[in-house]
Amino acid sequence: MNKRPLAPKFLNKLDNSLLLNRPDTWSTRFHLVFYYTIIFMIALAIICLTMPSDAREKSFYALWSGSIGVLVAIGFIVWLVYLFRFNVFKQYGSVFPGDRLKTFLLYFFIIALLSIVVYIPPVIESIKADLEYNTETIAKDCNRINELITQLEQDNVPTEWQPDTLIRTYGTNPSVGYREGVEYLDSNSFRSRVINSDSASQIQVGVVVVYSFFDLNFVNDYRINQYATYHAKTTKQLYHANYLNRNFDKVACKNELQKLLSKYSSAQNRNNYYYPYNTQYNNNYNNNSNIDVRQNILEKYRMYDLGFGIENISTRKFRLYDIRYSDHIRFIYYFSLVIALLVFVFRHSTIKAFFLSLLTAAVLSILSGLFVAILNFRETGIFILMLLYFLIFLLLAARIFKSNKRSLISGIALNAVVLMIPFIPIIIVGFYYSINTYQYYEYGNFDYNPEYYLQKQLHFTIAEISGGLILLVLIETLFKRLFRLWYASPED
Amino acid sequence: MTISPQSEILSFLAHGDTSLAIRRLLDLTLETADRQLMSEAISISRAYHVLPENEHTKLSDDKVALLSQDLLNKIDFSKQKNKPQQILVTANQISKKYSKGNFSLKPTSVDIESGKIVGVVGQNGNGKTTLLRCIAGQLAIDNGHIQYSLLEKPDHYAIKNHIVFIPQRIPRWFGMLKDNLHFSAAISGNNGEWNNLLVDFMLERFQLNNYAHLTWDRISSGYRTRFEIARILLQQPKVLILDEPLANLDINAQQTLLTDLRFLTKSSYNPMGVILTSQQLHEVEKVADTVMLIRDGVCVFRTDETTKLSSEIFFEIETVSERDEIVNALRAFEPIVKFNGGFYTISSSKGEMHIMLSELLKSGIRVTYFRDISKSTKRFF
Numbered sequence: 001m002n003k004r005p006l007a008p009k010f011l012n013k014l015d016n017s018l019l020l021n022r023p024d025t026w027s028t029r030f031h032l033v034f035y036y037t038i039i040f041m042i043a044l045a046i047i048c049l050t051m052p053s054d055a056r057e058k059s060f061y062a063l064w065s066g067s068i069g070v071l072v073a074i075g076f077i078v079w080l081v082y083l084f085r086f087n088v089f090k091q092y093g094s095v096f097p098g099d100r101l102k103t104f105l106l107y108f109f110i111i112a113l114l115s116i117v118v119y120i121p122p123v124i125e126s127i128k129a130d131l132e133y134n135t136e137t138i139a140k141d142c143n144r145i146n147e148l149i150t151q152l153e154q155d156n157v158p159t160e161w162q163p164d165t166l167i168r169t170y171g172t173n174p175s176v177g178y179r180e181g182v183e184y185l186d187s188n189s190f191r192s193r194v195i196n197s198d199s200a201s202q203i204q205v206g207v208v209v210v211y212s213f214f215d216l217n218f219v220n221d222y223r224i225n226q227y228a229t230y231h232a233k234t235t236k237q238l239y240h241a242n243y244l245n246r247n248f249d250k251v252a253c254k255n256e257l258q259k260l261l262s263k264y265s266s267a268q269n270r271n272n273y274y275y276p277y278n279t280q281y282n283n284n285y286n287n288n289s290n291i292d293v294r295q296n297i298l299e300k301y302r303m304y305d306l307g308f309g310i311e312n313i314s315t316r317k318f319r320l321y322d323i324r325y326s327d328h329i330r331f332i333y334y335f336s337l338v339i340a341l342l343v344f345v346f347r348h349s350t351i352k353a354f355f356l357s358l359l360t361a362a363v364l365s366i367l368s369g370l371f372v373a374i375l376n377f378r379e380t381g382i383f384i385l386m387l388l389y390f391l392i393f394l395l396l397a398a399r400i401f402k403s404n405k406r407s408l409i410s411g412i413a414l415n416a417v418v419l420m421i422p423f424i425p426i427i428i429v430g431f432y433y434s435i436n437t438y439q440y441y442e443y444g445n446f447d448y449n450p451e452y453y454l455q456k457q458l459h460f461t462i463a464e465i466s467g468g469l470i471l472l473v474l475i476e477t478l479f480k481r482l483f484r485l486w487y488a489s490p491e492d
Numbered sequence: 493m494t495i496s497p498q499s500e501i502l503s504f505l506a507h508g509d510t511s512l513a514i515r516r517l518l519d520l521t522l523e524t525a526d527r528q529l530m531s532e533a534i535s536i537s538r539a540y541h542v543l544p545e546n547e548h549t550k551l552s553d554d555k556v557a558l559l560s561q562d563l564l565n566k567i568d569f570s571k572q573k574n575k576p577q578q579i580l581v582t583a584n585q586i587s588k589k590y591s592k593g594n595f596s597l598k599p600t601s602v603d604i605e606s607g608k609i610v611g612v613v614g615q616n617g618n619g620k621t622t623l624l625r626c627i628a629g630q631l632a633i634d635n636g637h638i639q640y641s642l643l644e645k646p647d648h649y650a651i652k653n654h655i656v657f658i659p660q661r662i663p664r665w666f667g668m669l670k671d672n673l674h675f676s677a678a679i680s681g682n683n684g685e686w687n688n689l690l691v692d693f694m695l696e697r698f699q700l701n702n703y704a705h706l707t708w709d710r711i712s713s714g715y716r717t718r719f720e721i722a723r724i725l726l727q728q729p730k731v732l733i734l735d736e737p738l739a740n741l742d743i744n745a746q747q748t749l750l751t752d753l754r755f756l757t758k759s760s761y762n763p764m765g766v767i768l769t770s771q772q773l774h775e776v777e778k779v780a781d782t783v784m785l786i787r788d789g790v791c792v793f794r795t796d797e798t799t800k801l802s803s804e805i806f807f808e809i810e811t812v813s814e815r816d817e818i819v820n821a822l823r824a825f826e827p828i829v830k831f832n833g834g835f836y837t838i839s840s841s842k843g844e845m846h847i848m849l850s851e852l853l854k855s856g857i858r859v860t861y862f863r864d865i866s867k868s869t870k871r872f873f
Contacts, residue, residue, distance in 0.1 A: 020688065022678075094679060488652050490629050492591060
């Protein structure tokens with residue numbers, strides 16, 4: 001008999017086999033959650049892949065992920081309800097070595113798997129955009145658009161060059177006296193401005209007049225440039241190659257430009273209240289009359305639509321490149337860890353002790369907040385407070401070894417210790433660095449020291465990993481025993 | 493004279509107690525732990541206990557008798573040895589006072605032996621459940637000592653694995669009933685096909701097969717009790733503690749349950765000690781080896797200590813006659829006659845039961861019901 005919708009024979013067989021042979025694993029429902037989540041992920045991926053979407057238009061992945069998140073949350077609640085049903089530990093069944101650890105890890109993986117589902121819409125969207133629009137082609141097309149507009153607008157762009165005097169400074173005091181309308185730059189900025197200028201003339205050592213021509217980069221996406229090997233022409237290059245070249249077929253240029261514009265333009269952003277960043281000025285040629293000329297050209301060719309289109313394409317395309325994977329891995333890890341810990345504690349504690357533990361945590365947070373505010377605690381004080389709480393809970397939980405009765409306070413303390421333990425190494429490292437940082441500054445080390453920060457980062461990473469490992473070791477050695485002693489003890 | 497199980501089953505079959513015969517046959521095959529024999533007994537039971545709509549497929553009593561005889565011939569009775577009785581739990585002078593409330597259980601002792609049933613009776617709020625919960629390790633005792641003979645230095649988890657307590661209000665089950673049974677069997681180390689066989693066995697033993705695919709909400713409270721007992725038996729506890737198990741059962745179901753408990757307790761496959769509370773004094777006294785009467789937290793009487801009782805006779809009768817007529821008829825015996833909700837409880841230290849009953853009948857008093865309660869806990873109510 002098929003007990004569940006969409007459940008194939010092998011799943012029912014597996015379910016039955018786990019029920020008869022591995023009741024502890026069966027009661028976590030890992031196999032069912034895993035199967036249905038994978039099915040859901042595949043279905044979602046197919047929908048996202050087949051659903052028509054235009055990469056030039058604004059992405060609605062946040063809405064998608066939000067809706068999927070709600071569905072996942074409902075699925076999570078259903079799983080929690082199922083977890084209420086069967087519990088080997090609370091029915092005093094035979095518990096074998098490794099069982100507690102295994103069930104905790106299964107809870108963790110289930111939650112991590114459920115968390116990953118919300119990433120599917122943006123990832124698929126990104127893959128689709130990446131397949132549809134080649135980075136090199138976009139870079140070449142952007143360049144070609146600039147070339148074509150430069151040629152078509154030869155007679156309309158202002159012909160004068162904009163001068164700008166630059167003076168290189170040494171330290172904080174300029175070696176040359178102060179002059180009105182002159183830019184004083186440090187050597188790095190000075191060099192960069194000279195190299196990137198359209199033209200330059202040295203007046204004396206450290207004093208240069210740079211000349212800018214009307215900005216011929218009508219569309220320029222820095223993210224495309226960042227990832228493409230093809231380098232688009234600068235204004236200087238466009239000026240020499242296209243602006244000065246009068247020998248071209250205007251009709252053919254117009255047709256080619258039209259094709260390129262329709263290839264990339266967005267249809268939905270026409271009434272947008274801001275201009276896309278990739279159509280804005282990137283040089284100093286920006287007096288009012290020239291702005292008007294640029295504005296006219298941009299509007300003439302609907303360059304804002306094009307700008308939004310390319311912006312949307314690059315946002316989608318490079319999402320997977322831009323992402324900071326460590327942040328997301330950390331988010332999934334901690335989210336899964338905290339929820340798995342709550343589930344684990346709930347499954348080993350009484351309902352009363354569990355909810356009173358949460359209440360204790362809330363009350364302690366409020367009281368600690370008041371302490372910190374009233375006594376003006378700094379970072380170190382907060383860390384001391386957290387370590388103090390942990391020690392108190394640890395001492396209270398240790399009473400379970402000697403007690404013959406089930407005490408609510410010991411139960412709450414045990415729950416608190418289990419919930420806090422993976423974070424204790426981080427708190428200790430944080431405490432160490434909070435003391436160290438004050439000493440560091442006291443000796444006048446205000447400068448950024450990369451080695452110090454790298455070491456700090458490394459220590460926090462080690463603390464994060466060791467926190468998880470300590471938890472896993474203690475679940476199987478200490479917590480399992482304490483929960484067993486506490487839960488089974490007679491009540492008063 | 494002890495009747496052999498084989499003769500007992502044949503006698504049931506001969507007198508048309510087919511259902512009881514099948515239950516005993518199932519018990520016998522369980523004691524062999526032979527999977528083939530158990531499967532055959534389950535098949536017979538299934539073919540006999542069919543749903544009314546499948547009545548035409550039901551095995552006839554004759555066919556059952558034939559198949560049973562055949563199965564009995566396959567059982568090697570010489571291999572079946574009764575395990576020696578042993579004390580499982582010794583509660584010595586245990587007492588309990590609740591921190592909130594005035595009630596306290598005064599020092600009480602009780603031994604629970606394998607294959608024996610201890611009944612605890614008494615009025616509501618007198619300490620029966622407290623005593624049971626103390627023995628089960630659910631309540632901390634203030635004084636005294638409880639020894640679990642089969643466990644060496646047990647923690648309370650091991651004790652609760654060893655002793656199972658079924659409360660009067662059975663906690664709700666979730667999911668399919670059959671899954672719960674498989675789960676209970678599995679957490680006690682009964683895996684694979686053996687798990688399947690044991691669950692099928694219990695379903696047949698308690699005639700629950702037709703309800704196994706239902707959920708908790710869809711069965712009556714009587715069936716809930718039966719499912720709960722089946723589930724607990726799958727966990728193979730050494731001591732079974734039942735708080736008012738008869739409360740939700742009809743008269744037939746009460747008799748069946750008590751008889752089943754009697755048989756299952758003595759099973760050589762998993763001999764258990766049972767302690768139960770009930771308000772059904774007579775029913776409990778019929779199956780229990782010892783009955784304890786608890787009043788105000790004190791054990792005032794136990795049936796294995798009848799020598800301590802006075803020689804007074806107690807009996808109860810039901811009649812339409814007036815109390816004065818009864819007193820006049822028994823005047824020579826100086827009886828004390830109490831009217832107790834439809835019954836007259838008569839006690840006397842100067843007569844014999846059969847003579848007094850004879851005198852009543854001679855005086856024209858129509859007795860529609862009679863019970864000797866001289867050695868029953870009922871005399872204290």
